Amino acid sequence: MRVVVIGAGNTAAVLGRLIKDAGHEIIQVFSRELFNAEDLAEQLKCRAVNDWEKISHDGQLYLVALSDRVVADLDKYWSTKQGMVVHTAGGLSKHVLKGVAKNYGVLYPLQSLRKEKAVYEAIPLLIDGNTEDDLAFIADFAGFISTTVRQADDAYRMHLHVAAVFVNNFTNHLYTLAEQYCVNTGVSFNLLKPLIVETAERILEFEPSMVQTGPAIRGDVSTMEKHLELLQEYPPLFDFYRLFSKSLQASLKPAFQL
Numbered sequence: 001m002r003v004v005v006i007g008a009g010n011t012a013a014v015l016g017r018l019i020k021d022a023g024h025e026i027i028q029v030f031s032r033e034l035f036n037a038e039d040l041a042e043q044l045k046c047r048a049v050n051d052w053e054k055i056s057h058d059g060q061l062y063l064v065a066l067s068d069r070v071v072a073d074l075d076k077y078w079s080t081k082q083g084m085v086v087h088t089a090g091g092l093s094k095h096v097l098k099g100v101a102k103n104y105g106v107l108y109p110l111q112s113l114r115k116e117k118a119v120y121e122a123i124p125l126l127i128d129g130n131t132e133d134d135l136a137f138i139a140d141f142a143g144f145i146s147t148t149v150r151q152a153d154d155a156y157r158m159h160l161h162v163a164a165v166f167v168n169n170f171t172n173h174l175y176t177l178a179e180q181y182c183v184n185t186g187v188s189f190n191l192l193k194p195l196i197v198e199t200a201e202r203i204l205e206f207e208p209s210m211v212q213t214g215p216a217i218r219g220d221v222s223t224m225e226k227h228l229e230l231l232q233e234y235p236p237l238f239d240f241y242r243l244f245s246k247s248l249q250a251s252l253k254p255a256f257q258l
């Protein structure tokens with residue numbers, strides 16, 4: 001299939017490489033910065049453009065991997081009379097592409113993507129189409145680049161996107177705050193890495209609630225008080241500690257609660 005990649009960021013690069021590796025022909029990369037378009041085009045062995053007007057009319061599939069706010073307004077910049085147009089956003093309706101093309105849908109990779117990372121293990125793809133035919137077309141295409149392809153309408157995708165923010169973005173923010181705390185208190189964040197990996201790996205086998213540990217779930221009030229004492233000078237961590245402990249204790253007896 002002839003594919004045009006619109007965007008040259010993380011998602012464009014990772015999906016572009018997977019599409020090429022699957023044997024499709026990428027004919028063009030568009031980016032508003034020619035330098036960025038050329039960089040990705042060189043990897044994908046295709047032409048680079050930085051002008052909306054110069055986007056090829058010859059594509060069979062247009063992969064739109066631009067910032068969400070640009071995708072939401074895409075019809076102000078570009079539209080096409082032929083070909084299938086898909087965006088890659090978890091948090092945008094498929095219908096934002098209504099004014100962009102007749103045939104459109106979504107190809108949302110449920111993974112945190114960085115263009116510097118060369119290889120990704122199977123990336124789940126959540127797909128949707130404007131019509132049954134559009135969906136079938138996108139499903140066929142998605143099957144070439146992932147073994148985990150699932151139809152997900154706007155609501156399903158949005159719910160997963162919310163859950164993804166918790167398991168990915170917020171978790172990483174907690175790592176960041178904990179690392180800063182380690183630096184400030186002179187202890188090694190590196191020593192925590194096996195613990196981070198162990199906890200993440202456990203939920204591959206068990207339900208998260210079955211493997212919850214820590215002072216709050218044990219009702220260890222005296223330890224929690226000592227921790228909070230140490231966190232007085234770290235307002236975000238102090239607040240998160242109280243909030244998470246309260247949430248964890250919600251199922252415990254009142255006597256254990258802070």
Ligand SMILES: NC(=O)c1ccc[n+]([C@@H]2O[C@H](COP(=O)([O-])OP(=O)(O)OC[C@H]3O[C@@H](n4cnc5c(N)ncnc54)[C@H](OP(=O)(O)O)[C@@H]3O)[C@@H](O)[C@H]2O)c1
Pocket residue numbers: 007008009010011012031032033036064065066067068070071088089090091108109110111112113114
């Ligand atoms: N990264 C992920 O982990 C991930 C995962 C799943 C889905 N997605 C979705 O994939 C899409 C792209 O995300 P990303 O993470 O790949 O973003 P990214 O790396 O920041 O790349 C964004 C792209 O949008 C372009 N862009 C930004 N503002 C623009 C404007 N005003 N006009 C034209 N182009 C503009 C950028 O062009 P320049 O090169 O000129 O800056 C760049 O090519 C989003 O819809 C996102 O929700 C991302």
